[in-house]
Each structure stands twice: as structure tokens, then as C-alpha cells.
Amino acid sequence: MKYNLLRYLREYRGKTFREAPFSEVDALLLSQLSYLKFDGVVPGFGRQPSLGWEEIRQHPRFEHIFEDEIYGETYRKIFRLICDSRRYGKIRLNYFVSDFDAEKELQFAAVTLFLGERSIFVSYRGTDESLVGWKEDFNMSFMESIPAQRRAAAYLLKTARYTEGRIALGGHSKGGNLAAFAAAYATGQVQRRICRIYSFDGPGFRKEFYARPGFLAIADRFCKIVPEESMIGMLFANHAGYRVVRSYGRGVIQHDLLRWKIWNGQFVYRKRVYRRNSRRMRMLNAWIDSLPKEQVIETVDVLYHIFSTARISTVYELLKRPLYQFGKLAGILRGLDEHSRNLVRDLFRKILF
Numbered sequence: 001m002k003y004n005l006l007r008y009l010r011e012y013r014g015k016t017f018r019e020a021p022f023s024e025v026d027a028l029l030l031s032q033l034s035y036l037k038f039d040g041v042v043p044g045f046g047r048q049p050s051l052g053w054e055e056i057r058q059h060p061r062f063e064h065i066f067e068d069e070i071y072g073e074t075y076r077k078i079f080r081l082i083c084d085s086r087r088y089g090k091i092r093l094n095y096f097v098s099d100f101d102a103e104k105e106l107q108f109a110a111v112t113l114f115l116g117e118r119s120i121f122v123s124y125r126g127t128d129e130s131l132v133g134w135k136e137d138f139n140m141s142f143m144e145s146i147p148a149q150r151r152a153a154a155y156l157l158k159t160a161r162y163t164e165g166r167i168a169l170g171g172h173s174k175g176g177n178l179a180a181f182a183a184a185y186a187t188g189q190v191q192r193r194i195c196r197i198y199s200f201d202g203p204g205f206r207k208e209f210y211a212r213p214g215f216l217a218i219a220d221r222f223c224k225i226v227p228e229e230s231m232i233g234m235l236f237a238n239h240a241g242y243r244v245v246r247s248y249g250r251g252v253i254q255h256d257l258l259r260w261k262i263w264n265g266q267f268v269y270r271k272r273v274y275r276r277n278s279r280r281m282r283m284l285n286a287w288i289d290s291l292p293k294e295q296v297i298e299t300v301d302v303l304y305h306i307f308s309t310a311r312i313s314t315v316y317e318l319l320k321r322p323l324y325q326f327g328k329l330a331g332i333l334r335g336l337d338e339h340s341r342n343l344v345r346d347l348f349r350k351i352l353f
């Protein structure tokens with residue numbers, strides 16, 4: 001049996017945080033919860049009270065929470081295990097925000113989890129199934145900040161005004177990047193309340209980000225964890241202190257949090273990312289850094305144009321009929337001018353070889 005997050009939940013759901021202190025695995029779980037579709041269920045900012053698990057379970061839109069074609073049933077299992085547990089049963093949720101704007105290339109969602117009277121966890125959603133979300137990720141390669149990062153910073157400041165006490169924040173994939181960005185751009189007053197920032201296989205930043213006074217002020221509380229064959233989390237420059245968790249499966253599939261190995265309530269670590277993978281990502285990042293900004297923008301726009309022309313708006317549409325969709329994409333690629341074709345081919349050579 002794989003010892004992963006689900007097994008951890010089954011074994012530790014009966015232990016309070018006094019009996020087994022809050023761990024990085026708990027932060028992983030709370031970061032995962034922002035993927036649930038809480039819109040119309042958990043209140044946004046305002047005067048509405050926070051909701052407990054039972055109130056959410058009784059909500060008329062409860063089933064909407066699990067409307068994810070790939071992970072919906074997994075999220076349902078997680079919810080059931082959390083709901084009646086001694087460990088997580090008293091958590092309450094509030095301030096759910098979800099913004100999507102195709103024109104502005106924005107995909108953002110976050111929720112605040114109340115762990116106690118004076119302790120909260122701000123959970124940022126990573127890239128969802130929309131191609132707009134993925135386009136926004138690619139925009140990180142040339143923009144000083146993307147819309148979701150700015151929303152993340154504003155969300156943290158607003159949450160801080162509504163709450164008191166300690167703040168932990170985290171996310172998976174782009175969500176981890178948003179957590180780091182929000183913490184680095186927070187006011188000094190809010191930064192003093194932050195106890196920990198978690199990035200689970202989240203992309204890095206441009207090199208100058210790590211020299212910002214705002215990041216240096218919270219760097220000692222920043223925790224980044226990537227799987228041993230990480231690709232997403234090794235994109236762009238990285239803070240030197242990240243750790244590497246052993247995983248089930250190979251390649252990009254390790255980005256799935258349920259593939260991460262856990263033993264005795266803790267992650268199973270190794271010393272470094274696989275050398276072959278590390279070398280490949282260094283070469284890719286160096287190649288991106290070497291390109292003129294205009295060429296990076298052009299490459300990203302050509303990729304998005306190909307998917308848009310194929311009328312593929314979500315990753316699910318690609319996964320449902322992969323051979324058909326990739327055939328359609330290849331046809332569109334062949335129809336582009338030679339310059340555009342070469343831009344895309346150069347990118348995939350760097351990623352795959």
C-alpha cells in the first residue's frame with residue numbers, strides 16, 4: 001500500500017495537534033483544500049460567519065465542491081476523512097475568493113482556514129484546469145508580476161485586517177508561488193504575524209525577487225518542497241533552501257501531491273533532485289534567461305494561439321481525447337509560418353531533451 005496523503009489522513013485523523021504537532025504534511029493537506037470549488041458555499045469577505053465542515057456538508061451546493069473531472073472523487077475522500085476527525089474537525093472556513101478573467105489572463109482562488117481562535121492558514125489554489133491558468137504561469141517568465149500574484153498579495157492584506165494572531169500560508173504549484181509573493185509584498189506588520197510560508201512544487205521567481213527586502217524579511221520562514229523529478233517547481237530561479245521529497249511514479253506525474261511519500265507522519269526526503277532532471281531544468285531556465293523578452297512573449301503567445309485555435313479551453317478537453325487533440329494541434333502548428341513553428345519546436349526540444 002502506498003503511504004501517501006490519504007493514508008496519513010486515515011492514520012492521523014484521530015490525533016489532535018497536541019498529540020501530534022502540526023507538520024509539513026498538514027500544511028500540504030490544507031494547501032490542497034483550496035482546489036475544492038467552494039464558490040457559492042464558503043462566504044467571501046464581509047460580515048458572514050465562517051463555516052464548519054458540517055455546515056458545508058448541509059449546504060444545498062455541497063456537491064458542487066467536488067465538480068472536478070479528474071480529482072473530484074479524491075477530494076470527496078479527503079473531505080470525508082477531514083470532516084469527522086479530531087485533528088481537523090474544528091477547522092472553520094471563510095473568505096473564499098475565486099477570480100477568472102480570460103481577457104486579463106487571470107486565474108486566482110484562495111480560502112482562509114481558521115485553525116483556532118488566533119491561528120489561520122491562508123490556502124492559495126494552484127493552476128486549475130483552464131488553459132488561461134496555464135497561460136498565466138507562462139507569463140511569469142517575462143512579467144515582473146502576474147495578475148494572480150497581485151491578487152494574492154491583496155488577499156493576504158485583507159485577510160490580515162479581518163483576523164488576529166498567527167498566519168501560515170501555502171499552496172501547491174502556482175499556489176506556492178502566490179504564497180511566497182504575498183508574504184514578500186506584505187506590510188511589516190503583517191509579516192511579523194507570519195509564522196510559515198509553504199510552497200509545494202511551486203515555480204520560482206526572477207532572480208531579483210530573492211534580493212528584495214520584503215523576501216529577505218521572511219526568508220527564514222519560507223519552506224519549499226519539490227519532488228525528486230520536479231519540473232514545475234524547478235522553473236525559474238529558486239531559493240537555495242528547498243527540500244526534495246521522494247515520490248511514487250516518474251516525471252511530471254510527481255507534481256500530483258498524492259504521489260509524495262510519507263512515513264511516520266513526515267515526508268520521506270532525499271538529498272537532491274535527480275541529476276538528469278536538475279541539469280535539464282538548469283538548461284531550460286538558462287535558455288529562457290538568454291532569450292530577449294520579446295521572443296519569450298512571442299513563444300508564449302504562439303503556444304496559446306495554437307490551443308485557442310484548436311478550441312481547447314481546459315486541460316480536461318486535452319486529456320479526454322489526447323490522440324485526436326494532439327493531431328489537431330500538430331495540424332495547426334504545421335499551418336503556422338516557419339518562424340512561429342521554430343519558436344515552439346525550440347521550446348519543446350529544451351523541455352524534452
